[in-house]
Amino acid sequence: MITATLGSLFEQISQALPKRDPNGLKLPQLALATATNRLQALLDLALSEAPVTRHQLGQLDDGRLSVVVSEPAVQMQLTVSNHSIHLHITQQHAEATPAEPCRAQLSGSASALAALISGERTHSFAGSGVSASGDLVWLGQFNALLATIDIDWGGVLARPFGDVAGRLLAQGAKTAVEHGHRTLERGSANAVEVLQQEWQWLPTRASAERLNSQLLELRRGADRLQAKIDYTLRQRQRDQSEQT
Amino acid sequence: MSEETTHFGFKTVRSEEKAAKVADVFHSVAAKYDLMNDLMSAGIHRLWKRVTIELAGVRRGQTIVDIAGGTGDLTAKFSRLVGSEGTVVLADINASMLSVGRDKLTDSGLIDNIHYLQADAQYLPLPDNSVDLITIAFGLRNVTDKSLALSSMQRVLKPGGKLLVLEFSKPTNPLLAKVYDGYSFSILPKLGQLFAGDADSYQYLAESIRMHPDQQTLKEMMSDVGFERCDYQNMTGGIVALHSGVKPA
Numbered sequence: 001m002i003t004a005t006l007g008s009l010f011e012q013i014s015q016a017l018p019k020r021d022p023n024g025l026k027l028p029q030l031a032l033a034t035a036t037n038r039l040q041a042l043l044d045l046a047l048s049e050a051p052v053t054r055h056q057l058g059q060l061d062d063g064r065l066s067v068v069v070s071e072p073a074v075q076m077q078l079t080v081s082n083h084s085i086h087l088h089i090t091q092q093h094a095e096a097t098p099a100e101p102c103r104a105q106l107s108g109s110a111s112a113l114a115a116l117i118s119g120e121r122t123h124s125f126a127g128s129g130v131s132a133s134g135d136l137v138w139l140g141q142f143n144a145l146l147a148t149i150d151i152d153w154g155g156v157l158a159r160p161f162g163d164v165a166g167r168l169l170a171q172g173a174k175t176a177v178e179h180g181h182r183t184l185e186r187g188s189a190n191a192v193e194v195l196q197q198e199w200q201w202l203p204t205r206a207s208a209e210r211l212n213s214q215l216l217e218l219r220r221g222a223d224r225l226q227a228k229i230d231y232t233l234r235q236r237q238r239d240q241s242e243q244t
Numbered sequence: 245m246s247e248e249t250t251h252f253g254f255k256t257v258r259s260e261e262k263a264a265k266v267a268d269v270f271h272s273v274a275a276k277y278d279l280m281n282d283l284m285s286a287g288i289h290r291l292w293k294r295v296t297i298e299l300a301g302v303r304r305g306q307t308i309v310d311i312a313g314g315t316g317d318l319t320a321k322f323s324r325l326v327g328s329e330g331t332v333v334l335a336d337i338n339a340s341m342l343s344v345g346r347d348k349l350t351d352s353g354l355i356d357n358i359h360y361l362q363a364d365a366q367y368l369p370l371p372d373n374s375v376d377l378i379t380i381a382f383g384l385r386n387v388t389d390k391s392l393a394l395s396s397m398q399r400v401l402k403p404g405g406k407l408l409v410l411e412f413s414k415p416t417n418p419l420l421a422k423v424y425d426g427y428s429f430s431i432l433p434k435l436g437q438l439f440a441g442d443a444d445s446y447q448y449l450a451e452s453i454r455m456h457p458d459q460q461t462l463k464e465m466m467s468d469v470g471f472e473r474c475d476y477q478n479m480t481g482g483i484v485a486l487h488s489g490v491k492p493a
Contacts, residue, residue, distance in 0.1 A: 021416050023459065023485075025295065025477050033298045044304055044327075086303055 028091065032074070036089045043085055049151045056145050058083045063103030063138055071109045077102070080142065104134035104142075250388055253451030262388045263364070267338055269445045270314075270386075274340035276440040277315050278348075283435055284446075290317075292484050295477075296379060296410050297321050299486065305329040306376040309400070311365050312336055312383020316345035322379075323354045333375075335361040335368070336383075365393040370400040381410040385456035394469045401491040407471060409462065412453040413478070413485035420481045428453065459485045 047054050060080055067076040079086040106113065112129030132139060153173065158166030195202045203211065248259040257265065273280065281289050297318065302308065302325040310319045313334040322332045334349070336342045339362055346360050363369055365380065365387050378397045387393045397407055415421040428450035436446030457465065459476050462485075466474045471489030478485050 021478055021482065023416075023476060023478050023482075025479055030295060030298060033301055036301065037298060040303065082305075084304065088301075 032089055032091060036087060039089075040087045043087060045156075046149050046151055047084065049153075049156055050149045053145060053149045054083055056148065057085070060141055060145060061103075061138060063135070063142075064101070065139065065142060066102040066105045067113065068105065068107040069110050069113060070107065078142075102134060104132065104136065104139040106130055106132050106139075251452075251455045253448045253455065259388055263337065266386045269448050270338040271340045272442050272445050273436075273440055274315075274338070274344045277341065277344065278317075280436065280440055280446075283439060284432060288480060292410060292479055292486070293317055293321075293381065295479065296381065296408055296486055297325075299488065300377055300379065300406070300408055302326060302377060307331045307333075307374065308377045308379070309333045309335055309361075309368075309370065309375050311363075311368075311378060311380040311397070312386070313379075313381075314341045314345055314383075316349045318379055318381055319345070319358060320349060320352060320354055323349070323358050326357060328357055331357055331359060333359045333361050333370075335363045335365075337362065337364050366396055367392075368396045368400050372399055373402045375400050375405055376402055377406050377408070379408045379410070382412065384409055384411050384462075385452050390457070390462075391465055391469060394466055394471070398470050398491055403491055403493040405491045407466070407487075407489045407491075409466075409487040411462070411485060411487070412456060413462075413482055414458040416478060416482040420483075424483060459487075462487055 047057070057080065062079075062081045064080070065078045067078070069076065073091060075090050077088040079088070108130035115129075154167045154170035156166075157169045160166075161169060192202070196204050249256050250259045250262050251257070252262050252265050270277075285292075300308075300322075302322055304325070304327040306326050307330065308322045308326060310316070310322065310332060313319050313336055316334055319332050319334045326332060334342070334345055336345065342360055342362055349355070349358055361369070365383065366389055378401060380397075384390055384393065394407075401407065415424050429447075432450050433443040433447045436449075437443035440446070456462075459478065459482070463474050463476055466487060466489040470492065472492050474487065474489040476485045476487040
């Protein structure tokens with residue numbers, strides 16, 4: 001009797017407690033939308049402060065670049081039209097959007113795409129982990145155009161803070177960034193040195209090269225062995241067919 | 245001859261009477277509308293609107309219509325986002341609300357890209373395929389024929405344009421629903437009486453929320469008039485839901 005009453009009470013309480021709502025606020029979607037809006041605002045600011053790039057953008061044919069990121073699974077679309085770039089980011093597993101023609105497409109992992117963007121500009125995607133398709137000439141022009149964005153931060157900061165303070169702030173920020181870069185480079189070199197020399201967790205460059213050449217030798221040896229085995233097998237098959 | 249009827253809160257009225265009755269409510273509350281929104285929702289309505297703005301994905305140069313825009317909370321944000329190349333139309337059927345909204349936005353210095361339109365959501369006086377985004381926040385439940393209004397919005401949206409409906413809805417948790425009912429029918433009219441000197445209007449607010457279609461029904465209504473990719477997200481346990489739909493490209 002008591003057990004049944006307690007069971008019924010427990011059931012009533014558990015029904016009243018909040019449950020996960022499948023139609024609750026979709027936080028990943030909201031976060032993605034917020035990030036997209038902020039990136040778009042930055043892009044708009046960059047273009048408004050870089051008149052040369054904006055002018056070149058006007059000369060570029062309209063089109064849409066689709067960037068498909070495999071990990072995390074998101075799709076980014078950059079649409080060039082009317083002197084501006086519109087950004088649109090969606091989760092790939094989100095409800096399919098109508099197929100819209102893209103002028104060019106880039107696909108790869110986020111790290112490969114980031115390395116491509118942050119690395120030196122090259123004329124080839126070979127070995128970058130990123131594949132490109134579509135109008136590659138247009139893609140090259142678009143890429144070159146983005147590389148020319150040169151924002152006059154002094155001018156941007158001068159508006160709220162005044163000419164002198166704006167220039168000083170921009171100069172200070174530039175110095176701080178350069179100092180940060182140098183510190184980071186020195187820090188990473190020191191860390192590698194400690195790991196290699198002091199703790200010997202990582203092989204030195206010379207031992208790594210030695211290992212590399214030994215591996216190369218081993219691979220060549222394996223290739224030769226494979227070739228000899230193939231030759232012997234073929235020879236045996238020929239002998240057997242001649243005997244029969 | 246049978247007369248077409250609709251609900252006005254829990255009362256049943258002739259369809260042609262509803263607009264005038266709703267207008268009376270909003271004429272009465274217009275002056276204290278913002279204060280009452282903050283009081284009634286403990287400021288949470290600002291978060292609901294923030295989420296709506298983020299999910300709207302507004303871009304510079306777009307044309308946006310904020311239907312039942314009232315005192316212009318969404319319009320103010322959209323005006324900054326679309327920039328000088330874009331346009332925001334603050335539409336409301338009620339002249340008093342529109343007037344309060346216009347004064348507030350003008351006082352905030354937002355004048356160059358905002359247009360004001362006194363219009364019925366059921367018969368929007370705008371060209372076909374001319375708008376990138378339509379929002380209607382806490383307005384659809386006051387419309388006499390909701391399907392007609394949704395059709396009208398669908399007509400003026402550009403192909404690929406988006407509709408966002410932010411509206412009170414049905415709490416998904418029974419415990420929250422009971423607390424919410426108690427608050428709506430006991431405390432809300434008293435707050436209305438105390439701060440706006442009008443208990444009846446806030447009684448109507450509570451009743452109109454209960455008579456509004458639930459989340460799934462509204463989603464189906466949007467699909468029925470031709471929107472695609474219809475979806476909704478509950479906020480604050482379903483007290484409010486944000487519905488979205490896209491006009492087929």
